[in-house]
């Protein structure tokens with residue numbers, strides 16, 4: 053029998069951990085070089101990932117922070133990359149454990165920083181083009197985002213024919229677990245500063261360029277959507293189509309499920325972070341994973 057006092061202590065200690073249900077871009081590997089992101093709100097050190105100040109999702113399609121994430125700041129460094137390189141985005145939750153959400157698509161955009169180094173480029177009015185999008189792994193199956201629950205990165209290929217220059221690459225997760233209500237979709241954008249070499253000539257057309265925010269509406273079919281009622285329905289990606297020059301785009305976002313754990317980035321897979329999710333309304337029902345429950349929480353729940 054659980055005493056009411058014990059239960060209330062348990063629940064209030066959970067309350068302070070709710071922040072762990074969200075997350076941020078913890079690190080990125082560009083080609084063979086890995087860069088660690090600054091913890092939100094921590095004193096920044098040199099990196100190529102623009103630092104945010106809040107692990108909570110960006111809410112609302114016209115939110116200014118849709119651009120590069122919550123109050124994103126310029127990063128001091130720039131990663132060198134080449135056309136065709138893999139950029140591996142490793143998202144973590146608020147406690148540095150693996151990403152917790154598993155319902156929703158991922159998309160990747162780029163924008164030119166022009167002749168200037170991206171470390172001084174204000175992207176708020178930038179024109180972005182899409183280079184990648186991925187929804188479910190198989191029709192009616194799990195979303196690609198779920199592969200990151202093991203700590204695996206999402207792998208995106210820099211277009212093999214992209215023109216050289218300074219670019220921001222913007223990876224975006226859209227968590228849809230409460231997106232059946234307008235304004236419920238959770239946006240997690242993150243920007244990485246690159247300089248791309250090579251001799252490519254690929255550029256987007258004018259019609260393929262969009263503003264962020266600006267490209268989405270809260271009522272877009274991929275943003276105001278019940279992700280559960282009809283799993284085999286085609287997902288309608290918000291924003292523009294992938295730019296036409298991105299030929300041979302291999303959108304192998306995250307490794308296949310069978311190899312995910314083998315290639316997963318180091319992570320504390322036994323972390324009890326996010327252990328309180330089952331106690332939070334319907335929003336997180338979808339995200340509950342047994343390994344994320346602490347032993348104590350587990351003992352309070354029906355055995356699965």
Ligand SMILES: [Cu+2]
Nearest residue numbers: 073074075153
């Ligand atoms: Cu979250």
